[in-house]
Amino acid sequence: MTTADIDHPSETFDRLGRKIDPTDSSVAARYVLNDIYCSAWLSHAISALCEHRVPDFVGGEPTAIESIAKKAGLHAPTLYRALRALAANGIFEERGDGFFLHNDVSRLLCADHPYSWSGMARMWGHPSCMSAWMHYRKSLTDGQSGIKHAFGKTLYEHLAQDPATTKAFSDAMISNSAHAAVSISREFPFRNFKRVLDLGGGAGTLLHTILAENEHLEGVIFDLPELESLAKDSIRTADLASRCQFIAGNFLSEVPSGADLYLIKNSLWNWSDDHCIEILRNIRRAIGTTYGARFLLIEYVINSRNKKWTTAYDLQILNMPGGRARTEAEYKMLLLQAGLAVTETDIIEDQTLMLSAPVQ
Numbered sequence: 001m002t003t004a005d006i007d008h009p010s011e012t013f014d015r016l017g018r019k020i021d022p023t024d025s026s027v028a029a030r031y032v033l034n035d036i037y038c039s040a041w042l043s044h045a046i047s048a049l050c051e052h053r054v055p056d057f058v059g060g061e062p063t064a065i066e067s068i069a070k071k072a073g074l075h076a077p078t079l080y081r082a083l084r085a086l087a088a089n090g091i092f093e094e095r096g097d098g099f100f101l102h103n104d105v106s107r108l109l110c111a112d113h114p115y116s117w118s119g120m121a122r123m124w125g126h127p128s129c130m131s132a133w134m135h136y137r138k139s140l141t142d143g144q145s146g147i148k149h150a151f152g153k154t155l156y157e158h159l160a161q162d163p164a165t166t167k168a169f170s171d172a173m174i175s176n177s178a179h180a181a182v183s184i185s186r187e188f189p190f191r192n193f194k195r196v197l198d199l200g201g202g203a204g205t206l207l208h209t210i211l212a213e214n215e216h217l218e219g220v221i222f223d224l225p226e227l228e229s230l231a232k233d234s235i236r237t238a239d240l241a242s243r244c245q246f247i248a249g250n251f252l253s254e255v256p257s258g259a260d261l262y263l264i265k266n267s268l269w270n271w272s273d274d275h276c277i278e279i280l281r282n283i284r285r286a287i288g289t290t291y292g293a294r295f296l297l298i299e300y301v302i303n304s305r306n307k308k309w310t311t312a313y314d315l316q317i318l319n320m321p322g323g324r325a326r327t328e329a330e331y332k333m334l335l336l337q338a339g340l341a342v343t344e345t346d347i348i349e350d351q352t353l354m355l356s357a358p359v360q
């Protein structure tokens, strides 16, 4: 026993080395709350740095803050404070005095990373998203989305009037899907199908990856007319014009027929139960009597593995599209109400895949 133990017999530290008081839990509780608020500020800093393309100006070797600030056109002392705070929290690495380099986390924020997260980072700090959060207290009173309170419109009505914001949100979806698309296209047996229709397929990140991996397949991206030029550009860039087409439409009204695999990824949670049932019934109608046709739902599901972050994303899903995160059982109930029964379930990365067949 040391003299320190005698002076402070009950001294204990939390995982970050901060002194806590075992006789007063409010000290540790304050640290927990404080960390959550700090994360929110760091998240704003990440978004703003990505807007200014700061990660693209940091190298693999230590780079002086003045050089980074000059390339990004920013105020060096203020940029230093941002990078110091992020480095202290595991994003970027600070070497010596005012020199920064990438670590694995910050590298993912570079625009040229194959699985870049820059689009997601920029969306979370986008003025539309932030304006919606300012109305969360009203959402709590009536269950309406923050976007509806902020702009008097649904998310997709709001996006339809603003091509720049549509592009920003599409970039975020590309970030969100880039890595999972590779895993899903390799692990799901697409070889069993001939023509895939991706509902709400956006710019086509998932479908392009599936088609590149499966040369026998044809595909259709089905999305709102606002996505048409972005999706057609990316079909051309991916050199898939002979096997991939874009169809503009509204899955709440009608889903085109002619595929043997209909899929929808990370889109159903944007919608209320009633809207989900409408979308699923339209899919069921499109399947009709096509022999062997299936519906593949790919979604972030609240389960014991994903609970911590899917329950947090559930708040964002209310905030922006006004939807909700669900459990697997809740999705199965919605599917059944549309005449679809789950035949297989799989988990790839953090996505749950539910394959269903028409109920006979």
Ligand SMILES: C[S@@+](CC[C@H](N)C(=O)[O-])C[C@H]1O[C@@H](n2cnc3c(N)ncnc32)[C@H](O)[C@@H]1O
Pocket: 156, 173, 174, 176, 177, 199, 200, 201, 202, 203, 205, 222, 223, 224, 227, 249, 250, 251, 252, 264, 265, 266, 267, 270
């Ligand atoms: C959350 S994003 C998901 C995009 C993509 N599936 C992914 O995983 O990255 C939802 C997509 O649904 C599309 N969408 C929204 N409402 C739609 C509608 N009524 N009909 C068809 N597509 C719609 C959006 O334009 C957007 O591309």
